[in-house]
Amino acid sequence: MALDKPYKDVPGTTIFDAEQSRKGYWLNQFCMSLMKAENRERFKKDERAYLDEWAMTEEQKQAVLARDLNWCIRLGGNIYFLAKIGATDGKSFQQMAGSMTGMTEEEYRNMMIGGGRSVEGNRRIGEDGDAQAHRQPQGSQGKQGKH
Amino acid sequence: MALDKPYKDVPGTTIFDAEQSRKGYWLNQFCMSLMKAENRERFKKDERAYLDEWAMTEEQKQAVLARDLNWCIRLGGNIYFLAKIGATDGKSFQQMAGSMTGMTEEEYRNMMIGGGRSVEGNRRIGEDGDAQAHRQPQGSQGKQGKH
Amino acid sequence: MARITASVYTSHVPAIGAAMDLGKTGEPYWQPLFKGYEFSKQWMKDNKPDVVFLVYNDHATAFSLDFIPTFAIGTAAEFQPADEGWGPRPVPVVKGHPELASHIAQSVIQQDFDLTIVNKMDVDHGLTVPLSLMCGQPQAWPCPVIPFAVNVVQYPVPSGQRCYNLGKAIRKAVESYDEDLNVHIWGTGGMSHQLQGPRAGLINKDFDNRFLDLLETDPEAAAAIPHIDYVREAGSEGIELVMWLIARGAMADAAGGPRPKVAHRFFHVPASNTAVGHLILENQ
Amino acid sequence: MARITASVYTSHVPAIGAAMDLGKTGEPYWQPLFKGYEFSKQWMKDNKPDVVFLVYNDHATAFSLDFIPTFAIGTAAEFQPADEGWGPRPVPVVKGHPELASHIAQSVIQQDFDLTIVNKMDVDHGLTVPLSLMCGQPQAWPCPVIPFAVNVVQYPVPSGQRCYNLGKAIRKAVESYDEDLNVHIWGTGGMSHQLQGPRAGLINKDFDNRFLDLLETDPEAAAAIPHIDYVREAGSEGIELVMWLIARGAMADAAGGPRPKVAHRFFHVPASNTAVGHLILENQ
Ligand SMILES: [Fe+3]
Ligand SMILES: [Fe+3]
Numbered sequence: 001m002a003l004d005k006p007y008k009d010v011p012g013t014t015i016f017d018a019e020q021s022r023k024g025y026w027l028n029q030f031c032m033s034l035m036k037a038e039n040r041e042r043f044k045k046d047e048r049a050y051l052d053e054w055a056m057t058e059e060q061k062q063a064v065l066a067r068d069l070n071w072c073i074r075l076g077g078n079i080y081f082l083a084k085i086g087a088t089d090g091k092s093f094q095q096m097a098g099s100m101t102g103m104t105e106e107e108y109r110n111m112m113i114g115g116g117r118s119v120e121g122n123r124r125i126g127e128d129g130d131a132q133a134h135r136q137p138q139g140s141q142g143k144q145g146k147h
Numbered sequence: 148m149a150l151d152k153p154y155k156d157v158p159g160t161t162i163f164d165a166e167q168s169r170k171g172y173w174l175n176q177f178c179m180s181l182m183k184a185e186n187r188e189r190f191k192k193d194e195r196a197y198l199d200e201w202a203m204t205e206e207q208k209q210a211v212l213a214r215d216l217n218w219c220i221r222l223g224g225n226i227y228f229l230a231k232i233g234a235t236d237g238k239s240f241q242q243m244a245g246s247m248t249g250m251t252e253e254e255y256r257n258m259m260i261g262g263g264r265s266v267e268g269n270r271r272i273g274e275d276g277d278a279q280a281h282r283q284p285q286g287s288q289g290k291q292g293k294h
Numbered sequence: 295m296a297r298i299t300a301s302v303y304t305s306h307v308p309a310i311g312a313a314m315d316l317g318k319t320g321e322p323y324w325q326p327l328f329k330g331y332e333f334s335k336q337w338m339k340d341n342k343p344d345v346v347f348l349v350y351n352d353h354a355t356a357f358s359l360d361f362i363p364t365f366a367i368g369t370a371a372e373f374q375p376a377d378e379g380w381g382p383r384p385v386p387v388v389k390g391h392p393e394l395a396s397h398i399a400q401s402v403i404q405q406d407f408d409l410t411i412v413n414k415m416d417v418d419h420g421l422t423v424p425l426s427l428m429c430g431q432p433q434a435w436p437c438p439v440i441p442f443a444v445n446v447v448q449y450p451v452p453s454g455q456r457c458y459n460l461g462k463a464i465r466k467a468v469e470s471y472d473e474d475l476n477v478h479i480w481g482t483g484g485m486s487h488q489l490q491g492p493r494a495g496l497i498n499k500d501f502d503n504r505f506l507d508l509l510e511t512d513p514e515a516a517a518a519i520p521h522i523d524y525v526r527e528a529g530s531e532g533i534e535l536v537m538w539l540i541a542r543g544a545m546a547d548a549a550g551g552p553r554p555k556v557a558h559r560f561f562h563v564p565a566s567n568t569a570v571g572h573l574i575l576e577n578q
Numbered sequence: 579m580a581r582i583t584a585s586v587y588t589s590h591v592p593a594i595g596a597a598m599d600l601g602k603t604g605e606p607y608w609q610p611l612f613k614g615y616e617f618s619k620q621w622m623k624d625n626k627p628d629v630v631f632l633v634y635n636d637h638a639t640a641f642s643l644d645f646i647p648t649f650a651i652g653t654a655a656e657f658q659p660a661d662e663g664w665g666p667r668p669v670p671v672v673k674g675h676p677e678l679a680s681h682i683a684q685s686v687i688q689q690d691f692d693l694t695i696v697n698k699m700d701v702d703h704g705l706t707v708p709l710s711l712m713c714g715q716p717q718a719w720p721c722p723v724i725p726f727a728v729n730v731v732q733y734p735v736p737s738g739q740r741c742y743n744l745g746k747a748i749r750k751a752v753e754s755y756d757e758d759l760n761v762h763i764w765g766t767g768g769m770s771h772q773l774q775g776p777r778a779g780l781i782n783k784d785f786d787n788r789f790l791d792l793l794e795t796d797p798e799a800a801a802a803i804p805h806i807d808y809v810r811e812a813g814s815e816g817i818e819l820v821m822w823l824i825a826r827g828a829m830a831d832a833a834g835g836p837r838p839k840v841a842h843r844f845f846h847v848p849a850s851n852t853a854v855g856h857l858i859l860e861n862q
Contacts, residue, residue: 006806007733012777013814017733018369018396018411025413025643032642035661070775079774079815080638080731087663093592094850097778108779112848113607116770116781123810131777138776153522154449159493160530164449165653165680165695172359172697179358182377217491226490226531227354227447234379240308241566244494255495259564260323263486263497270526278493285492363647364692403734408648408692411732448695450687 009124012131016078024076027064030054031081040088070100102137156271159278163225171223174211177201178228187235217247249284296394296468296475300341301541301554302334303509303573304427306350306482308419309566311383314426327570330560331427337557337574338428338436343478345391346439347398347464349540350420350482351446353378356412362448363410365460367402368417368441369395376416385422385431391438394471398440401467407460417441424482427572444537446483451521457536458517461543468544481541483534485561486527487568496529497569503561505535506571510556513542531568545577552578580678580752580759584625585825585838586618587793587857588711590634590766592703593850595667598710611854614844615711621841621858622712622720627762629675630723631682631748632705633824634766635730637662639702646732647694649744651686652701652725653679660700669706669715675722678755682724685751691744701725708766711856728821730767735805741820742801745827752828765825767818769845770811771852780813781853787845789819790855794840797826815852829861836862 007015014020021028030051033039043050051061063071064085072082079096086096098108111117121129130138154162161167168175177198180186190197198208210218211232219229226243233243245255258264268276277285310327313319319328355376357363373388399411421441429436445451452460461479468477485502488494505528508516517539524533547553554575562570594611597603603612639660641647657672683695705725713720729735736744745763752761769786772778789812792800801823808817831837838859846854 007809010777010809010814012775013772013809014775015733015809015814016731018400021643021732022369022392022396028638028643032638034663035639037661037665040663073774078638078731083637084663092596092850093773097773097851100775100778102776111779112781112851115783115847116851116853117772117777117779119780119782119785119811122777122780131775131780133776136776154525157493157525157530159491160488160525161491162449162525162530163447165684168359168448169653169676169680175354175359179354181379182355184377184381187379220490225354225447230353231379239312239566240489244489244567247491247494249492258495259497259567262499262563263567263569264488264493264495266496266498266501266527269493269496278491278496280492283492360696360698361645362695364687364694400734403648403736406737406740408736408740410648410694411646412644414644450684452687452692453690456690456692 011122011125011127011129011133014073020076020078022076024078026054026056027060027072027075027077028081030056031077031084034084034088043088067099069096101139102141103139107139158269158272158274158276158280161220167223167225169223171225173202174207174219174222174224175228177203178224178231181231181235190235214246216243248286249288250286254286296471296473296477298465298468298477298479298544298577299343300478300557300574300576301545302428302478302480303538303541303571304424304480304482305484305565305568305570305572306420306423307565307568307570308378308423311419311423311426314431315384327562327565330562330572333558334428334572334574335430343437344475345394345437345477347442347477347479348421348424348439348482349442349444349480349537350424351534351537352443353418353420354447355418356415356443362445363443364445364452365407366410366412366443367395367399368412368415369399370413370415373415373417373441375422376418378418383419383422385426386434388417388421388435388441389438391440394475395440397471398464398467401470402460402463405463405466407463415441420482424480442540444540446534446536451533451536453521454517454519454536454539457539458513458543458548461540462548464540465544465549479541479544481538483537484528484532485535485569485571486529486532488529489531489567493529495567497563498527498529499563499569501527502569502571506559506561506573509538509542509573510575511553513539513548516542545575554578580755580757580761582749582752582761582763582828582861583627584762584858584860585829586712586762586764587822587825587855588708588764588766589768589849589852589854589856590704590707591849591852591854592662592707595703595707595710598715599668611846611849614846614856617842618712618856618858619714627721628759629678629721629761631726631761631763632708632723632766633726633728633764633821634704634708635818635821636727637702637704638731640699640727646729647727648729648736649691650694650696650727651679651683652696652699653683654697654699657699657701657725659706660702662702667703667706669710670718672701672705672719672725673722675724678759679724681755682748682751685754686744686747689747689750691747699725704766708764726824728824730818730820735817735820737805738801738803738820738823741823742797742827742832745824746832748824749828749833763825763828765822767821768812768816769819769853769855770813770816772813773815773851777813779851781847782811782813783847783853785811786853786855790843790845790857793822793826793857795837797823797832800826829859838862
């Protein structure tokens with residue numbers, strides 16, 4: 001496919017394009033189903049059984065069970081869809097977004113109150129900003145060494 | 148509304164625009180429901196009861212019960228939606244179209260085999276073609292005199 | 295690189311599908327019509343495309359009044375034949391081409407066409423009747439099909455010029471796809487017909503044949519025809535002809551290339567309420 | 579004749595809605611933000627519109643992946659606040675303006691914008707949070723609202739230039755409506771924010787303030803910003819700012835009239851993950 005994907009060089013960022021959308025179709029449609037209170041109840045009662053009703057890959061199901069949003073996104077999930085899982089868990093958008101950085105809730109919240117993450121070093125892959133791959137996970141978890 | 152409706156001067160013709168669409172919303176949505184076999188069964192069993200499930204006007208319901216497609220169209224119906232009623236009745240598109248002219252099935256079918264209705268006299272309201280208001284109904288019914 | 299090698303134009307009357315499904319093609323009423331497509335079925339075998347980009351309109355089937363997209367492209371892996379009220383047609387499921395469809399969607403949106411992307415939709419006679427006419431009654435359709443639905447149900451429908459320009463954008467999109475694919479683009483619907491009111495049954499052979507002439511040799515003039523002329527001259531449902539202009543705009547001459555070759559042309563009245571027109575154009 | 583007299587721009591963060599719904603607006607975290615909208619609430623009372631044309635994006639609420647319209651206009655009589663997973667917001671039902679909405683749809687489609695017309699759709703925080711910010715917590719919203727949803731979820735979203743041109747077309751459409759109506763057009767979403775991946779939490783005050791500057795005095799330059807710049811500079815969800823350009827294109831100066839007056843401008847970081855920008859422009 002000769003279409004440009006100029007957004008491939010932005011660090012820590014997955015643009016939800018047609019390719020991701022195809023990959024994540026059932027994962028995202030599962031998330032949409034959580035907009036109904038009955039479905040949220042059924043999911044909470046037996047997550048695995050509820051997930052098995054959907055034509056998702058096993059890895060997508062594992063990523064949901066692990067509540068690993070970065071993993072979900074790699075598998076085609078989109079944050080606006082995935083947010084329905086967080087909502088079902090009673091999480092705020094800030095908690096969800098923070099969970100993808102490796103920071104604790106408090107660390108992420110403090111970063112935001114401090115003016116948010118700087119764009120410096122985070123514009124292109126290969127720079128040295130805190131969103132670059134070699135600097136993950138962030139926060140105290142990162143200081144404890146990679147795992 | 149200052150938008151042009153240049154199609155208002157075409158005889159025997161109702162263009163399904165936003166205004167008609169608003170008027171006919173529930174009538175047309177009722178028709179769509181007949182795309183499911185179960186609903187067709189329920190409708191056939193008790194037409195009135197089925198119609199009463201929809202937020203249609205009483206006049207729209209009467210027009211459906213009478214299978215008067217011209218009347219349905221005046222009330223906001225669109226032929227592609229109304230065709231679901233005909234399909235439920237086992238009618239062909241030719242039978243449905245013919246029913247709006249006043250001709251018998253045979254008369255209409257013969258007109259089509261003969262090359263269809265001529266556009267001459269039927270381009271603008273006020274001409275003298277067979278689709279003009281003063282020449283309705285068409286066919287033998289028309290020759291028997293208006294009613 | 296992918297290329298559009300040919301375009302096909304044909305009416306898509308539901309009764310034609312019913313005649314095929316019920317084994318009536320040999321009846322005197324239908325014989326002359328199906329004779330006109332014998333060439334086409336052979337041509338499809340001799341010029342088998344890898345993908346058909348099929349422009350059609352949904353007839354209040356997949357789209358109710360809740361949702362009326364002006365242009366909708368189907369990017370799903372498959373599309374089921376719809377139950378339009380008579381039960382679904384007994385024809386094969388339509389396999390899509392998600393990769394090419396998504397590529398075209400992306401490219402065409404970036405060329406300022408405001409498409410709706412659709413991943414779940416049943417396809418009605420507007421799409422399946424042309425396939426039946428061109429491919430007969432196979433166990434499976436010969437290639438993947440990308441459904442492209444145009445609103446011609448609720449006024450205003452897109453103008454002929456807009457449709458023609460969209461065809462040009464689709465051609466650019468196809469030609470920027472890396473894989474070698476032989477793509478046909480089909481424009482369906484029309485010709486003259488009116489299905490409603492006291493004017494039902496209108497047929498205008500002169501208009502239809504002039505439209506076919508223009509499509510062959512002066513598509514820009516065909517694209518300039520205003521809506522009201524279709525309604526007045528070709529009947530309220532004759533407006534479906536704007537869809538032919540999408541296919542026509544995707545041919546090489548619309549981008550400065552040579553005029554296409556006319557492989558086949560056919561015209562017949564009536565099929566049910568409708569004049570049937572058919573044209574096959576090949577890029578040179 | 580109807581007229582667009584003003585445009586309003588504001589971020590539409592869900593947490594702002596939650597703060598209002600849960601009575602937290604007085605907390606130290608939220609106080610500075612709501613202070614920035616005190617002027618606006620008074621301004622809404624002093625300049626009460628007859629209709630608000632509200633440009634926003636649906637966040638995987640009304641539109642799943644089954645159906646992704648680039649531009650969707652709501653022509654229904656009312657729209658329910660959606661359950662986005664936390665239960666519906668306790669805000670009034672949104673009353674539409676079917677006549678004006680349909681008129682705009684017709685006019686804008688005839689100006690070659692390929693809208694999707696929607697008659698059934700729940701509206702999410704993208705639409706209700708701006709209403710809450712501008713109107714507070716009334717029993718009923720002060721006027722009818724026409725929802726206009728833009729795809730910014732699946733790439734490619736419409737370009738800034740396309741959005742700006744759409745704004746111009748909307749202005750023409752409004753001005754061809756016979757009834758005397760005072761119409762406001764709102765552009766919502768943005769400013770800089772990223773909700774995903776290791777780069778979540780990105781904020782770029784310089785970009786945001788420059789965008790606000792351009793919006794005031796050089797909207798053509800703002801319209802020329804390519805997608806990639808939004809993603810790179812303002813975060814992956816910062817792309818929502820293209821919606822502001824629809825509102826901006828509907829102002830008089832985009833059609834050769836005088837520059838609008840800046841009635842109010844406000845900027846605050848953070849609301850949850852997001853930089854909040856807000857601007858009110860009045861046609862002179
Ligand atoms: Fe058709
Ligand atoms: Fe948003």
